[in-house]
Amino acid sequence: MTEHLRERVVAYADLLTDDIGQIQQLLAQVRELAESQEPARVHMLAERLTAVHLDTDWVLVPRQYSPADWYMLAMDRFMSFAGIPAYDILTPAEREELTLVPTELEVPATFEFVVNDDPNGGAFFVELGTNERLFYWSLERKQILFNADAITNLLVENYRKKTTAPRIRTVTTLLTEFGRYMEREFGYKVDYNILETKDDFLYPLVQTEMPAGMLDRLFVLSADSNYFLQNIPNGAGLVLEQGVEVRIFYANDATAIGAQRWHFQVIDGHDAVSWLDILLDYDFIGAWYLKERHYLAVESDELVFGLQGNRALKNYGASAPVKSEAPQVEVLQPNTTDEEPEA
Template sequence: MINENDPSTLTTSGRLLNYNEAIKAGLQTGLKFTQLMDQLIKTSDPDKLVAAATQLADFQLDSDFVTFPHQYTNADYYLLFMSRMLELHDQGNQVILQSHDHHEELTQELTPLGDRGTFNFRVETSENGGVFYRERATGQSLFYLNLERKMFRFNSHALTQLFIIDLHDTVPAETVKTSVQILVDFARYLKEDYGYSVDFNILDAANRQNYQVHSADLPAGVVDRLFVSAAKNDYMLTNGANGNGARIALDKDVVVDIFNNQLEGQPEWVLTVHDNEQKISWFDVLLKYPFIRDWYLENLMDLEIVSDPLIFG
């Protein structure tokens, strides 16, 4: 009795037919891949762009019978998606996408930063899925992106380490600000156009943003050291509302507060930045004011802004 699911029962003709069908199925998969690549590379429709990127993010090109020796990785399609998304918002010139000569791999540079930073995506292998956008030389993962879950999370630790510490002595603050704004804009497009859940974290310029610091119960000496540093730099630190924490008024009506956001129960110390136009984030403050940067870095174990613990924990 011939059973098509049991190769041992098939005739020679039957085996050849099955082999041929498997080849055709593998080639059809390859054709589907090329159609998605065409869509990702050429489309001017943002919805089709997202659809192509989402499918390519976990596309399996090879089969048991057909393999394609020259392939980009799934992470590379995220990089192409990011570049195309910026292009569709008239910011294509803000990034440089590079394809390497001897093997299939994409990397990206932020145009203002040039070759002082090279970036790619790394696929997250845990059950979270998604990818991390990282600077290759340092390994710092600046943000997390998950197309399937429509989730985007910035990582304050990596942003601080790369831009506030590592590049501080070699890259002007304005160049850093312009470079980081490209990443903010990319996240904003995903949020505004597609309803992504985005945590801008240390880059959030909204006045309502509370930047939660690492130490829930902040040691008193941390705020005291800011009093001393502010006075040395001709800024006045005053007591916060109801004597809780402290406030410092900076230039152009920018006000920074540090206070315990939970007066009852478990403490939760936070930083806030207020300005009339809601354009200044805590990251911007660190870039502009060396004495605040020094205070923050000297007390980083206590003051580091908390990122999503489910992603960066």
């Protein structure tokens, strides 16, 4: 064998060995991601795999999972650790791809992750039929941000016409419990916005103009229900089933549109009911909000999701969860008069 030939064959063997080594290293991480029972290890491996791209020239792997699939596999592992039910992960035979399907919704719905292309990285959890981005997830920054607009579009405006609130709530429970687990286990920063259930939470709102007549319109919609909209300081409130109280009110604020910064608040005494629950359980409130949200809507992170629909103005200063003092009022009681609340 000539020296030239020997060098060529050895170089070829070295190139194959290098590529095989990369593949074996990737396979070891994939296997551990699928089998490890240590949440911290799973998180670290997911962070690595979503950032890696197998780029081999001599040994090719024609069928590979994508970074978006590693997000889905990691989510499945974490939800398994948390004991979250009511979903399945589909794995088509003809390609490597992971899709989440709610099993109790009884409405066609499939979810995948879509990797965010900008320098912030992360990925969006997307319903494929509507392209609604329900939340953003950054493994690197330990951050989950829910998208109130997309959640309302999909679960209230779309699914509520097709199925029951309890079935839709299997999806909201999945989303909320996933966020709670990541918050509890890894110290994540989670923006629940429309999914938040704490009684003292004042939902930050995007406000594009003064909501003139807003409460009057809610009064009209509630007229055929068994619930009575009543005055509270700077707004109105309702007492619903099981003593759940809904308040819609403003605080005087010179920096807000019309010098009024509006809030929603849901109080049930157990930190268990969200604004989204109210929209799903009470059709007249859901119908009212779907119309009024063009002017006043629960806010999501604008930097991640962009401006909400066609609402171009922002209620400045309300981007962080607000815990300013709510009006001190007695628990509302049914009103026996027909007096309408002032907007």
